Amino acid sequence: MAQRAARELDVVVWGATGFTGQLAAAYLATVARTAGVRWAIGGRNEGKLRKIVADLEAGKDTESLPEVIVCSIDDTKGLHAMAARTRVIASLAGPFSQMGTPILEACIAERCDYCDITGEVPWVKIQSDRLGPAAEANGVILSSCCGFDSLPSDLGTLYAVTKLREKFGPNVRIGKVTAYFDMMGSLSGGTLASGIAMENDPELHKMNQNPFLLGGAPEGGPRPDDADYKNYEQDPELGTWIAPFGMAMINTRIVRKSGTALQYGPDFQYREVAVAPSEKAAAKMAKPLPPASKRQAMVEAGRLPKQGDGPSKELRAKSWFRTRIKAEDATDPSRYVWVQVSGGDPGYTETAKMLSEAAICLAQQREVLPRTAGFLTPASSMGTALIERLQAAGIRFEAIPSPASSSSSKL
Numbered sequence: 214m215a216q217r218a219a220r221e222l223d224v225v226v227w228g229a230t231g232f233t234g235q236l237a238a239a240y241l242a243t244v245a246r247t248a249g250v251r252w253a254i255g256g257r258n259e260g261k262l263r264k265i266v267a268d269l270e271a272g273k274d275t276e277s278l279p280e281v282i283v284c285s286i287d288d289t290k291g292l293h294a295m296a297a298r299t300r301v302i303a304s305l306a307g308p309f310s311q312m313g314t315p316i317l318e319a320c321i322a323e324r325c326d327y328c329d330i331t332g333e334v335p336w337v338k339i340q341s342d343r344l345g346p347a348a349e350a351n352g353v354i355l356s357s358c359c360g361f362d363s364l365p366s367d368l369g370t371l372y373a374v375t376k377l378r379e380k381f382g383p384n385v386r387i388g389k390v391t392a393y394f395d396m397m398g399s400l401s402g403g404t405l406a407s408g409i410a411m412e413n414d415p416e417l418h419k420m421n422q423n424p425f426l427l428g429g430a431p432e433g434g435p436r437p438d439d440a441d442y443k444n445y446e447q448d449p450e451l452g453t454w455i456a457p458f459g460m461a462m463i464n465t466r467i468v469r470k471s472g473t474a475l476q477y478g479p480d481f482q483y484r485e486v487a488v489a490p491s492e493k494a495a496a497k498m499a500k501p502l503p504p505a506s507k508r509q510a511m512v513e514a515g516r517l518p519k520q521g522d523g524p525s526k527e528l529r530a531k532s533w534f535r536t537r538i539k540a541e542d543a544t545d546p547s548r549y550v551w552v553q554v555s556g557g558d559p560g561y562t563e564t565a566k567m568l569s570e571a572a573i574c575l576a577q578q579r580e581v582l583p584r585t586a587g588f589l590t591p592a593s594s595m596g597t598a599l600i601e602r603l604q605a606a607g608i609r610f611e612a613i614p615s616p617a618s619s620s621s622s623k624l
């Protein structure tokens with residue numbers, strides 16, 4: 214087996230033919246040569262993969278073209294051969310609960326690091342329990358949820374905790390951390406299909422309701438604010454309406470796991486909400502989603518996007534996100550910091566960038582990473598190194614004064 218340093222490739226973008234996978238390929242094509250990244254795109258459909266290369270070749274910002282690796286998810290030998298040739302596989306092929314696992318197994322066996330953009334936390338839980346020890350034994354990093362779910366939350370919390378410690382000293386007791394999300398964006402068919410697949414599986418659906426599914430439960434048992442927020446109200450901090458945030462059931466689980474791994478301490482408590490422009494909007498945002506069967510019927514009727522489709526270039530160009538995070542001293546809540554993470558189209562353009570930068574981080578910066586093996590969260594595997602990469606790539610992490618109330622969420 215080739216040592217990491219001797220591998221022919223640094224990054225394989227797996228699932229490159231999907232809606233988000235094509236954006237990741239387009240992003241890497243613009244940065245790979247400057248970053249010194251040898252890369253390939255992988256998937257099951259050779260025709261689609263070759264068309265992606267042809268389109269990249271015609272693109273004016275393209276720096277380098279990828280190699281093509283054709284392999285289906287049930288071709289174990291092919292997946293192992295792919296993993297043995299590269300330092301990192303960045304996976305965008307979902308629903309992950311249906312097709313994610315064989316890639317993880319190939320990565321562990323071939324000592325290849327891995328990152329993905331899943332938001333399917335129950336799948337992450339099952340696979341981290343099952344494969345985490347083998348990943349650790351083989352010195353392999355597996356890091357899930359490296360897209361909009363959950364980098365702004367996970368790295369934003371790490372950034373806020375770091376700022377709180379810088380301001381009040383390293384022994385400050387980290388208390389409540391609250392993330393307020395504002396955004397404009399839209400969903401792809403692949404994202405919808407992954408949510409529907411999870412809801413249709415009774416075991417995964419039940420697991421998904423556990424706020425501490427990935428760990429991080431306080432010793433004294435759950436506190437009222439640990440429950441998933443399902444209400445809407447006026448928030449005294451922002452002086453604006455808040456409502457449930459659609460991705461909180463993913464992000465809170467990841468951040469709580471990071472809280473344990475990175476020792477945020479026994480008083481650490483993480484909550485995530487959406488900012489709403491009005492009471493009426495907040496009330497609407499607090500309504501549960503239509504059931505999976507209805508969402509599936511809407512996909513079939515063409516009223517929601519099907520797999521492979523997603524928001525247009527024009528819509529993505531207008532989309533944005535802003536996550537404002539308050540971190541408090543547990544012993545004195547009048548001592549706090551605010552930070553902000555912000556960028557463009559969260560679900561797709563920025564997700565493709567986030568995953569690509571995570572993959573480059575794993576491929577090139579292993580020696581500075583906080584942990585080097587196991588099934589890890591983004592903050593506990595790549596931490597500050599990835600924050601710095603994302604900042605350089607145009608995603609802003611900054612300390613801010615206490616925010617005034619002017620925001621609106623549309624999803």
Ligand SMILES: NC(=O)c1ccc[n+]([C@@H]2O[C@H](COP(=O)([O-])OP(=O)(O)OC[C@H]3O[C@@H](n4cnc5c(N)ncnc54)[C@H](OP(=O)(O)O)[C@@H]3O)[C@@H](O)[C@H]2O)c1
Nearest residue numbers: 228230231232233286306307360361362401403404407521
């Ligand atoms: N974390 C985040 O913020 C975030 C953001 C965006 C998306 N996501 C997640 O990312 C995933 C992809 O979303 P998307 O909208 O890009 O989906 P998509 O357009 O439907 O793409 C799915 C990809 O999976 C591949 N695939 C499907 N079945 C396969 C099989 N049997 N063998 C090999 N490859 C197979 C598809 O290949 P073919 O082209 O050959 O069908 C395609 O490349 C979803 O799970 C979604 O929830 C997460």
